[in-house]
Amino acid sequence: MVDVKFDRYYRYADLTRIMQEFAAEYPNLVTVESIGKSYEGRDIWLATVTNKETGVDTDKPAIWVHGNIHASEVSTSSACLHLLYTLTQGYGNDDRVTQVLDTRVYYICPRLGPDGAEWALADKPIIRRSSTRPYPYNEDPIEGLVMQDMDDDGRILQMRIEDANGHWKAHSDEPRLMIRRDPDEYGGTYYRILTEGHIENYDGINIYPQKPKEGLDINRNYPANWRQDNEQPGAGPFPTSEPEVRAITLFVSSHSNICIATDLHTMSGVLLRPFANRPDTDMIGEDLWIYQKQGAKGKDIIGYPDMSIYHGFKYHPDTVISGGGDWMYEHLGIFYWAIEIWNPRQHAGIKVEKFIDWWREHPIEDDLKLLKWSDDELDGKGYIDWYQYDHPQLGKVELGGWDLLYAWRNPVPHMLEKEIEPFAQWFIWQGLTTPKLELYDLTVTALDGANYHIRMTVHNTGWLPSYCTKNALKKERVRPVIAEIELPDGAELKTGKQRMTLQQLEGRSHTPVSNVRSFGTANTADRTMVEWVVKALKGSEIQLIARHDRAGTVRETVILE
Ligand SMILES: [Zn+2]
Known part of the structure; x- marks a missing residue:
């Protein structure tokens, strides 16, 4: 059993031990790795959670969750550990958890900023906004x-x-x-x-x-809408200058399977989404409509209201916040949420x-x-x-x-578990809504002269479209379905190419509430097919792959008969 409790806050050594215990206790579900080192040289731990027997993580659509970019917001690490706990406990016992871990993957980074958290959790706490790196000047204050x-x-x-x-x-x-x-x-x-x-x-x-002396706010150090300190205090000398932000931006931008990301903060008891710096009327309508559905579900499960940062969470009516984790929506077209945990009110x-x-x-x-x-x-x-x-x-x-x-800063310890317990259900819901590429049909027909016709059809069985957001399409961050065929030595491709670009696949997220509205427009845009003719010996083994950046990968082996 993993020794983790949710009525206390853990320092780095205990957090590390707990993460490693999860990996040791659930080797088929959990892998723990370091995605980089903090300013003071602490490993930034990431748990990858999926059923390894149903495929590697990068072949599956992903949900990203991270906490504690802000130093004293330590309950966000607890919420990440609680998600890890809920997923590992639920696998094999809870149908939804089993389904989501068989088909999707969770990337969970409980403490993105371990240095500042260690100061906040010290016997004599030192409270800083985020990093412990001196900034902008390396000199001690004198008054x-x-x-x-x-x-x-x-x-x-x-x-x-x-x-x-x-x-x-x-x-x-x-x-x-x-x-x-x-x-x-x-x-x-x-x-x-x-x-x-x-x-x-x-x-x-x-x-x-x-x-x-340590004046950074590394949650303003992301590339999108980054502004210098005179406009956005604590933003750092240049985007991703800070090692913690570099670690997360490298991992997230190199894992195109991430569909939805959540960034945990305290306090306020609210679910926040982009934009931070402009009104909802600037958002692509389809993306806004999905955001509204995600937010309504989150509010229903967690009880916190949902709103855009710009409309509900400006620090001053005349200023906007920028350079934050909403980079993930702005540049990558990933649905990005920030949960502000806890509100005594x-x-x-x-x-x-x-x-x-x-x-x-x-x-x-x-x-x-x-x-x-x-x-x-x-x-x-x-x-x-x-x-x-x-x-x-x-x-x-x-x-x-x-x-x-x-x-105020975090839930009082005896109320922590009750406060964070509902979050996992929203993350599981998010996981089950992601696009999912699956095989729909595969036919192999023997033709004359050792030729074979192969037709593979794949479909998106998830609720979200394969591209997730229209902004991802606009920013060219997500390619259509790609199909590939691998032939054995001596076989020959007669029709079709080794790699073929197919199309994006719609989901069910834009289905109107009444089917009267779909009269004349209903279609099968959730499916796509690819055809090849190959010349090969009977008994040859052919590998077929259909993959999509976000929706996952289908791998099939065909033996010609
Ligand atoms: Zn925060």
Whole structure:
């Protein structure tokens, strides 16, 4: 049995051990390999999961899932391990899992950025956006507030300091809760609130958060719509400059069988899709319609709403995010999703309508519900009542407020498994929807003079079209079905070519809801056929191959009779 639990977060050594245990326990299903090394030299592990007896991974349509490109979002690694667990447990016991692993492959990369995650999971956590590589300058900062657990209680909270010009005051009914002063309000008891920490080179007046030495956001380092730091902070010196992003872009771009990819993040409780930088009206209609169906299914299974990054998840109304993992849709025409795991608001009974903008403005009732949730569900460990602390630089302050790293950044450990458990069902659904090339018919007819007529017909039995997205066609990232014939020595091809380019195969994803609409247009565009005439001796063995970049490969052996 693989020793993995879903009520805790694993550091790199344990993650490595768990991955290797899966490979050792399920040798017919799981292969673990390194797809590259991180900045600090850690292997970036990838699990390839498929039934090896039904063919190699590259002959099958694939689903890609990765987590933890952002350092502190460690529950995304757990969600990947949970998918690995669900697939291996389900094979042979659950018909859908058995079917999907017999016919498709999962590429699962739980921790794309192992260095930053290791800092986040340290006994004294250091929280960075992603990589631990110094950027843009290799020099230590010399001033500013550094986030730190000052009183050694294992938490990084807030510091509350009484200040006549403070922005905050205690809520009249719930004094633990700090709320904003009214615009015209003066003369009360007010506070300044800072993150728990120490101030380097404190001048007694100015306090600003220290800008970290490690300023990369490697999730902005992908090739599509990459922009320099002045427009997209943390994007790195050039696209794929960072080893972690280079590893994923090399693997994904060299595995044309990948049809759908999911990138795991925290937090917000939302399913995000392209575009990040422009509205849905710019998307090819057919791709948008499939995205909407995938999103509706994800929402149904997981309970998170689905939306485009541009329409639902902009950090500021005037700016867009770019250079992210949506590269996979933009350049490769792969369906790309980002799951933002976990939103305490959903658990606190708050109607979630806004995401990023909620942080700027929301009803105070939301905060009261969140405090009650911490009291009732987290045993009071999420929101801490203010307590005295003698700060070595600031004197008497109070520590308290939200323990954000515990309650917000990732699911609290005892709620982790329930939160991530539904994801695998969406990934299995995704797998079963991918295009799948299969043999429809094969006939061999003996003609005069040791000639044989061979006709092979293949079809797409999946829901998606063979090309997956129209954008893949537009970007010329996916070729039609290719058929090949391999003859033994002495045999001769009389009609047809050794390699023939056939056509793309439609699936069922664009079938209209009513068949009235298909009157006059219904067809067999999910099938294609190839014919050869060969001259060969009776008993000769001929190999036939039909392959498609995304839909997989069909291999047949014919013995001439
Ligand atoms: Zn993230």
